[in-house]
Amino acid sequence: MKPVVLQVGSLPEWDETPLNAGCDVLRYFEAEDQRAFLREQGAAVRAIVTRGELGADKAMIDACPQLELVSVYGVGFDAVDLDACAARGIRVTNTPDVLTEDVADLGVGMMISLLRELDGAAAWVRDGHWQSSNYRLTSRVHGKRVGVLGMGRIGQCVARRLSGFDVQLSYCDMAAHPDREEWQFVADPVALAAEVDVLFVTLAASAATRHIVGRGVIDALGEHGCLINISRASNVDEDALLDALEARALGGAALDVFEGEPHINPRFRALDNVLLLPHCASGTVETRRAMGQLLRDNVAAHFRGEPLLTPVN
Ligand code: 8YV
Secondary structure (H helix, E strand, O other), X not given: OOOEEEEOOOXXXXXXXXXXXXXXXXXXXHOOOHHHHHHHHHHHOOXXXXXXXXXXXXXXXXXXXXXXXXXXXXXXXXXXXXXXXXHOOOEEEOOOOOOHHHHHHHHHHHHHHHHHOHHHHHHHHHOOOOOOOOOOOOOOOOOXXXXXXXXXXXXXXXXXXXXXXXXXXXXEOOOOOOOOOOOEEOOOHHHHHHHOOEEEEOOOOOHHHOOOEOHHHHHHHOOOOEEEEOOOHHHEOHHHHHHHXXXXXXXXXXXXXXXXXXXXXXXXXXXXXXXXXXXXXXXXXXXXHHHHHHHHHHHHHHHHOOOOOOEXX
């Protein structure tokens, strides 16, 4: 008998086909009444397969009394209720490492795009304005003072890429990385923001990091400062960010993640000092294939009774 798996969100066809071959998949995301679906089907579920931004909340976990595993397609597992899992010995896996380089690539691209106004300049050409005037001057990338908030795998990868731009790099993390003397450690996020022109948010989200980029950090970045968020929306106080962007008290923001995505706050769309992306930092064919493979390898290892490849708990 194949194990019953609850699939929370859609996945590429190249993952759905092998997943369906190995498991009896219940397509939660297609249910019209998801609560009723869980009530009716939850009893049989042994694993939940979910995406980073969708996770698995307590109600979902509680509806599955036989649940053994939650496997996340993504490095971030902040949307999974880890306490509910721990209370019942439910294992959780994610897909770290395979997406680090793509997320860092996009972050650096977002910085270049924001400072050099790539989307504004491209729209200028496309809309036929070039015939009548030149596009306005922008701000250079190389030589800037850059801060990285969260020096984990992705933060370090961003920092390594930026060394080619001759930036002055500082970072804030739980503690200094003694093997990284080329980067300056700053213990406090507000102090870091006060020292830099561009601040990358690359920190794993948790209840403790909620709104770590709040009014204090945003004010410290100031009217010429830029914020790049490739982590989770919850790390940034979105209302404070929107207020500052509207008042031009912050120079600009490049964002790949939003509260309530994909339904973003309409205030963002009225701004010309933002780059808005659809949570696509890991969204390359190569990386998504590797993420899907790792997710399925974790599920297969679990049901074969083998050690999990990338356990979170
Ligand atoms: C998403 C992510 O999982 O890795 C993460 O934490 O948020 C992303 O990779 C991806 O967009 C698939 O939904």
